[in-house]
Amino acid sequence: MDITFSAEELAFRDQVRAFxxxxxxxxxxxxxxxxxxxxxxxxxxxxxxLNDKGWLAPGWPVEHGGVDWSVTENFIFETExxxxxxxxxxxxxxxxxxxxxxxxxxxEQKKHFLPRILKNEDWWCQGYSEPGAGSDLAALxxxxxxxGDDYIVTGAKIWTTYAQYSDWIFCLVRTDxxxxxxxxxxxLLIDMSSPGVSVNKISSIDDHHSLNEVxxxxxxxxxxxxxxxxxxxxxxAKALLAHExxxxxxxxxSKRKLRELRELLAQEVSGGRPLSEDTQFQNRLSNTEIELxxxxxxxxxxxxxxxxxxxxxxxxxxxxxxxxxxxQAIQQMYMDLAGYYSGVIHGEDTEESIGHAxxxxxxxxxxxxxAATIYGGSNEVQKNITAKYVLGL
Amino acid sequence: MNFNLSEEQNMLKDSVExxxxxxxxxxxxxxxxxxxxxxxxxxxxxxxxxxxxxIPFDEAHGGFGGGATDVMAVMEEMGKGLVVEPFVAxxxxxxxxxxxxxxxxxxxxxxxxxxxGSLQGAFGYLERQSRFELAxxxxxxxxxxxxxxxxxxxxxxxxxxxxxxxxxxxxxSGDQCDEAGITLFLIDTxxxxxxxxxxxxxxxxxxANIKLTDVRVAADHILGNVDQGYTLIExxxxxxxxxxxxxxxxxxxxxNTTTIEYTKTRQQxxxxxxxxxxxxxxxVDMFMAGEQAKSMLYRAVCAAESGADDxxxxxxxxxxxxxxxxxxxxxxxIQLHGGMGITDELDVGHYVKRLMMINTTFGDADYQQQxxxxxxxxx
Numbered sequence: 204m205d206i207t208f209s210a211e212e213l214a215f216r217d218q219v220r221a222f223x224x225x226x227x228x229x230x231x232x233x234x235x236x237x238x239x240x241x242x243x244x245x246x247x248x249x250x251x252x253l254n255d256k257g258w259l260a261p262g263w264p265v266e267h268g269g270v271d272w273s274v275t276e277n278f279i280f281e282t283e284x285x286x287x288x289x290x291x292x293x294x295x296x297x298x299x300x301x302x303x304x305x306x307x308x309x310x311e312q313k314k315h316f317l318p319r320i321l322k323n324e325d326w327w328c329q330g331y332s333e334p335g336a337g338s339d340l341a342a343l344x345x346x347x348x349x350x351g352d353d354y355i356v357t358g359a360k361i362w363t364t365y366a367q368y369s370d371w372i373f374c375l376v377r378t379d380x381x382x383x384x385x386x387x388x389x390x391l392l393i394d395m396s397s398p399g400v401s402v403n404k405i406s407s408i409d410d411h412h413s414l415n416e417v418x419x420x421x422x423x424x425x426x427x428x429x430x431x432x433x434x435x436x437x438x439x440a441k442a443l444l445a446h447e448x449x450x451x452x453x454x455x456x457s458k459r460k461l462r463e464l465r466e467l468l469a470q471e472v473s474g475g476r477p478l479s480e481d482t483q484f485q486n487r488l489s490n491t492e493i494e495l496x497x498x499x500x501x502x503x504x505x506x507x508x509x510x511x512x513x514x515x516x517x518x519x520x521x522x523x524x525x526x527x528x529x530x531q532a533i534q535q536m537y538m539d540l541a542g543y544y545s546g547v548i549h550g551e552d553t554e555e556s557i558g559h560a561x562x563x564x565x566x567x568x569x570x571x572x573x574a575a576t577i578y579g580g581s582n583e584v585q586k587n588i589t590a591k592y593v594l595g596l
Numbered sequence: 597m598n599f600n601l602s603e604e605q606n607m608l609k610d611s612v613e614x615x616x617x618x619x620x621x622x623x624x625x626x627x628x629x630x631x632x633x634x635x636x637x638x639x640x641x642x643x644x645x646x647x648x649x650x651i652p653f654d655e656a657h658g659g660f661g662g663g664a665t666d667v668m669a670v671m672e673e674m675g676k677g678l679v680v681e682p683f684v685a686x687x688x689x690x691x692x693x694x695x696x697x698x699x700x701x702x703x704x705x706x707x708x709x710x711x712x713g714s715l716q717g718a719f720g721y722l723e724r725q726s727r728f729e730l731a732x733x734x735x736x737x738x739x740x741x742x743x744x745x746x747x748x749x750x751x752x753x754x755x756x757x758x759x760x761x762x763x764x765x766x767x768x769s770g771d772q773c774d775e776a777g778i779t780l781f782l783i784d785t786x787x788x789x790x791x792x793x794x795x796x797x798x799x800x801x802x803x804a805n806i807k808l809t810d811v812r813v814a815a816d817h818i819l820g821n822v823d824q825g826y827t828l829i830e831x832x833x834x835x836x837x838x839x840x841x842x843x844x845x846x847x848x849x850x851x852n853t854t855t856i857e858y859t860k861t862r863q864q865x866x867x868x869x870x871x872x873x874x875x876x877x878x879x880v881d882m883f884m885a886g887e888q889a890k891s892m893l894y895r896a897v898c899a900a901e902s903g904a905d906d907x908x909x910x911x912x913x914x915x916x917x918x919x920x921x922x923x924x925x926x927x928x929x930i931q932l933h934g935g936m937g938i939t940d941e942l943d944v945g946h947y948v949k950r951l952m953m954i955n956t957t958f959g960d961a962d963y964q965q966q967x968x969x970x971x972x973x974x975x
Binding site: 496524 | 597598599600601665856859860870871873876877879880883884887888889891892894895897898901902910913916917965968969972973
């Protein structure tokens with residue numbers, strides 16, 4: 204049992220810190236964190252900086268532009284990024300479709316799409332969920348019928364994050380409904396500018412536009428944009444889901460927020476005493492911190508077993524459930540700390556004008572944060588997965 | 597970074613597992629706990645022969661020189677068997693105090709005997725009023741020439757009846773709850789003025805209240821320094837908390853496995869009850885509670901092995917989590933066993949009782965959370 208970092212790993216950490224502090228500017232932070240207006244341009248600007256350094260796609264194979272980091276180095280980078288308050292890269296291209304392309308795509312597809320993703324020339328979104336297929340993903344109905352060298356796609360995808368910004372969407376579509384539900388699913392890459400694709404905005408309870416419905420009305424998609432074999436899409440997609448659950452846990456991000464909460468607690472005053480002296484708040488904070496201290500090691504255990512070549516496997520459900528529970532507990536504490544100001548709607552109001560700094564962002568995080576226990580396979584579905592595959596029930 | 601045991605540690609773990617499998621079925625365990633000593637002396641000799649009693653001691657004293665990881669490997673398996681032999685009381689607490697006392701004469705005179713199995717020890721740190729406060733000490737020790745004279749009473753002393761020697765905390769200066777002014781004395785239990793009353797706890801332990809009336813102890817029988825015993829207590833208690841939590845870890849794993857197996861065989865409404873989603877989710881909660889507790893245990897063990905600055909905070913967090921998650925797993929294990937879970941015949945209730953006593957020992961989850969809050973606040 205040993206979790207100490209080697210001298211090389213410590214040197215690597217310093218290198219990461221130096222790069223982040225030099226390149227992550229106030230300007231980038233405010234534009235990206237606003238999640239509106241200039242968001243897309245700012246996000247691309249940041250990702251280009253990472254690409255210039257060669258660090259945009261550490262998980263990719265080296266021949267496609269990845270970095271040969273060990274599991275520990277990858278962990279160090281992710282931790283430093285989160286602790287510096289820097290959001291993750293947009294995952295849909297870099298972390299979701301790219302692995303499917305380099306693992307299961309043909310040479311043409313690799314040559315065309317992967318460099319464009321690295322250079323941030325294409326913005327991707329994910330077409331999995333449908334109005335009738337949420338956590339029960341295999342119930343999807345969007346239909347693709349072969350017509351010469353094209354598929355004709357008809358149907359709708361929902362909860363599509365940032366579809367309004369996207370150039371491409373990767374989709375699971377049904378090419379056969381005769382056999383087992385999972386067997387008739389095909390993985391297609393669809394150009395969002397194709398005739399017949401329309402994007403409908405979905406307003407969410409955080410007063411922010413990230414979600415959309417994407418409708419396909421007889422959209423022609425060349426068979427050249429099919430990944431692997433027809434009917435094997437479920438296998439290709441499934442490989443991604445464990446990764447998605449692991450990254451949703453966002454342990455380092457929660458650590459940074461807890462640290463910030465402790466500082467806020469010392470500043471907020473009730474009855475002339477700082478709230479940091481309030482035992483109720485202290486207990487709520489430590490309930491979450493203790494759970495997070497354990498989860499940090501659960502994540503390390505998963506990483507260590509990945510490094511041993513055993514793969515992240517089924518513990519990823521545990522990470523997802525606990526990680527999202529912790530996120531929601533943290534969001535609740537920010538809300539309760541903000542008191543009346545948790546109701547503030549307008550983000551433009553400054554601390555000077557209304558007397559409070561974080562009510563608005565606390566409310567948005569809380570409201571959108573309800574989604575965390577739903578997306579990536581709801582937490583109840585994660586429990587079903589754990590019951591079946593881990594406990595053998 | 598790795599969370600693997602070394603080859604040596606795996607062998608140690610395997611040997612305890614084998615002992616539990618071959619010598620420690622539930623009926624034997626019951627008989628051992630109910631005996632006059634509260635354990636089986638034959639088993640104790642076997643522990644000595646297998647080298648387990650030497651684990652935490654320095655090689656200079658004939659020990660194995662083991663660290664927190666070695667102790668964890670042993671304790672986890674002992675937990676699975678609900679072993680009542682006083683490994684914690686004699687080796688980890690009594691022996692741990694000697695090992696860290698810096699008193700070479702006392703170490704030379706006693707550690708070898710612990711290792712060969714001929715010496716039983718105990719640590720008296722509680723008093724009637726002290727609840728979980730290790731610094732709440734009323735027992736008085738007054739200097740008289742080269743001796744100290746002790747008066748007072750230590751309560752709920754684990755292994756207090758079988759112990760040949762006991763370390764007690766007594767006040768040599770300061771007020772009742774001061775950390776400063778506590779001194780640790782090594783006493784023979786057959787010394788004049790020592791009077792013991794024994795009773796049993798729900799987990800099968802035989803404990804004793806030890807009354808001290810004008811007990812004379814030579815000044816060279818002090819562990820650590822006069823008035824500075826509290827630091828030594830804190831350090832050893834920290835080690836022992838990790839060990840007890842490893843024991844609890846073994847119990848939780850055992851309860852989880854037993855419960856899953858039971859629900860797969862128990863038929864109701866014509867099907868195995870393991871097919872019910874309401875029960876499946878409860879078992880997933882038990883599994884997650886166990887895995888989180890295991891992660892926290894690894895965290896504390898790594899902190900102890902590397903001498904991390906935040907070791908005390910990690911230990912407090914571990915004790916909170918073991919207490920709370922242990923309660924969840926224990927309650928659910930009984931619930932999922934239905935009526936059978938309530939019977940004395942089934943081992944489940946006995947595992948649960950041991951988890952409950954571990955939660956109480958050295959401060960329950962609520963107490964440890966207050967400690968955690970203070971440590972986190974002062975960071």
